[in-house]
Amino acid sequence: MAEAESDTITTQVPSRLDRLPWSRFHxxxxxxxxxxxxxxxxEVTMVGNVAARLTEDGSGLDISAGQIGxxxxxxIVGACLGALVFGQLTDRLGRKKLFLWTLVLYLVATVATAFSFSPWYFFLCRFLTGAGIGGEYAAVNSAIDELIPARARGRVDLIINGSYWLGSAAGSALSLVLLSTALLPIDLGWRLAFGFGAVLGICVLFVRRHVPESPRWLFIHGREEEAERIVRxxxxxxxxxxxxxxxxxxxxxxxxxxxAIPFREIASVAFRKYPRRSILCLALFLGQAFLYNGITFNLGVLLSSFYDVGASLTPLFIIFWALSNFAGPVLLGHFFDSVGRKPMIALAYFGSAAVTLPLAWVFLSQTGGLTAFMILLVITFFLASSGASAAYLTVSEIFPMETRALAIAFFYALGTAAGGIAGPLLFGSLIDTGERMPVAIGFLIAAAVMSLxxxxxxxxxxxxxxxxLEDLAAPLTAQEDDGPGDGETERGAGETGERA
Structure with missing residues (x-):
């Protein structure tokens, strides 16, 4: 291991990783x-499904509907802060330490939630759970992109990010069983729901222990011998x-x-050297966060308020909708590697915005009833889910190695804090009017934000x-004498490091 912080090395680690065939390791x-x-x-779906149960008498938690909100x-606040704090630590301390620490935090907080006895304790557990998940986004996305071969990075990243909806479908299916008072007492089922998430997390922890540290991170931080050993x-x-x-x-x-690279230098390079890329990532995250959080957090209320769907049947609709969200990245993912990022991401955002227009009309005119509404909603999010996953893919690809996790954390936190809070508040207030016109206008606003x-x-x-990745944005340690970095050449910025 190099002891000096200014040693210069030539390595083939990136090209060796990118030329690997798909294997059990991947x-x-x-x-x-x-x-x-x-x-x-x-987590998100389970909380949404158990919310009504928590407010009932005998649940064991004296909490109101307003406090659930x-x-x-x-x-969300915990997730944003967790992403920023753990994102910086991921770039400084390594990918593996952080994707283990953040998972442990999630596990402890989730188990603790199952033992909630008062609103303040429930709030604290939800904050810590969100912090763990937010930290996971930064540590895991950066590690995945640095370990997956370049030729498959797009489709793999999209499918992985889209797997959120498998969890959503599973959460809805579990709630049908765990919230049944015919099977479990009213004060036990919702606690077991949180316990199931912890069990799944423990299984993931055992698998994750065998995933190595990113060799790309290691050789930059003076640990090239360890990087070579892992790659070999x-x-x-x-x-x-x-x-x-x-x-x-x-x-x-x-x-x-x-x-060690000062945070000031990392921020300067990430957001002054690549301003166009920063605008791009902000727009992508804002669009998907507004659309998704606005409708996801209010879909059950919307179905019950305007289509008379009972609370017991709502999870079935959410399962169907969630699976369509997962199908988008699975079926379209390979086109992001073959056709290309730019046309496919634009198609996902413009396409979902376009389908939202007839969705708003069907909702407003009540044409086709619930069936027509659900079909158009499914098509909208089939496209939007690919765009949302591509937002994470984009930010994890186009910034230098030393800033990757922090960039993911920054844009996730900013997009979620803005769109993720504004969307639910807007749609919630529009649905609360009980009128279809304001809600239809909400759909049109979401379409406009996605179009941006x-x-x-x-x-x-x-x-x-x-x-x-090193061609898209060379490491800061290879950019000592480079020129303009943001889109100055056809191949894009970052081709300024020394490559042989």
């Missing part, structure tokens, strides 16, 4: 790291699995190692498909 990464979105979907806001171990495992030697890697990267994301992608989008 499946371990996907399962061990990608399952965080299933946990998040399970406060708990939801506190969860991965290669040997794949050669044994396939029964043949891997082809030699092409290309190398020369960097100046630094064990599509415009930003067309203007500022980066063609990242199939390219090494």
């Amino acid at each position: 499946w371990r990464v996907v399962i061990g790291l990608g399952s965080v979105w299933i946990l998040d979907g399970l 406060v708990a939801g806001a506190i969860y 171990g991965i290669e040997e495992g794949i050669e044994e699995e396939r029964g043949e030697e891997l082809p030699p890697a092409e290309g190398s990267l020369t960097i100046r190692q630094r064990k 994301g599509g415009v930003a992608e067309l203007v500022f989008g980066v063609r990242a498909e199939g390219r090494e």
Whole structure:
């Protein structure tokens, strides 16, 4: 290990990782790291489904409907703050430490939630749970992109982010059983619901322990010998699995190692050197956060208020809707690697906005009833889910290695704090009027916000498909003497490090 912070090394670690064929190792990464979105979907949906039960007499928790809304806001605040705090630590201390620490925090907080006895205790548990999930976003997204080969990075990232909706569907299905008073006492079922999330998290923790630290992070921070050992171990495992030697890697990267990089320098490079990319990521996150949080948090109320769907049947509609959200990234994901990021992200944002227009008309005119409304809602979010997943993919690809986790955390926190709070508040107040016209206007506003994301992608989008992360944005340690960094060439910024 290099002791000096200014040692210069030439490494093939990035090209060796990107030329690897798909293997059991990559499946371990996907399962061990990608399952965080299933946990998040399970958490958010479970709380939404048990909310009514918590307010009932005999639930064991004296909490009102208004306080449930406060708990939801506190969860979002925790997620935003957790993303920012743990995102910075992820860039400083490494991916593995943080994706283990944040999962442990989530587990402890979730178990603690099951033992809630008063509103203040419930609020505290929801804040800590959100902090764990927010930290997961930063640590896990950065680690996934640094371990998955470039040619498959787009589709894998989209499917992993889209798996949130598998958790949402599972949460709705579980609530049908756990909230049945014919099967479980009124004060026990909702507690077991939180306990199930903890059990799933423990299983993920065991798998995750075997996922290595990012070799890309290691060689930049003066631990090139450890990076080489990890990559060599991965290669040997794949050669044994396939029964043949891997082809030699092409290309190398020369960097100046630094064990610590000041936060001031990271922020300056990320947001002054790449202002166009920052605008792009902000627009993408705002659009998807506004649309998704606005409708997700209010879909049950909307169905019951305007289509007379009973509380016992609402989870069935949410399961159907959630599965359509997961289908979007699964069926469209490979096009983000073949057709390209820019056209597909623009299609996802503009397409979902376009379908929202007839959705608003069907809702307002009541044409086709609940069936027509649900069909158009499913199509809207089939497209929107790919766009939402692509927002995470974009921000995790187009910033330098040393800022990657922090950039994910920053745009997630800002987008969620703005769109994730404004969306639910707007739709909630419009639904509360009891009139269809204000709600239809809300759909049109959501369409406009999504369209802004599509415009930003067309203007500022980066063609990242199939390219090494170091080509998209060279590490800061390889950018000592570079020039303009934001979209100055056809291949985009970041091609300024020394590559052989």
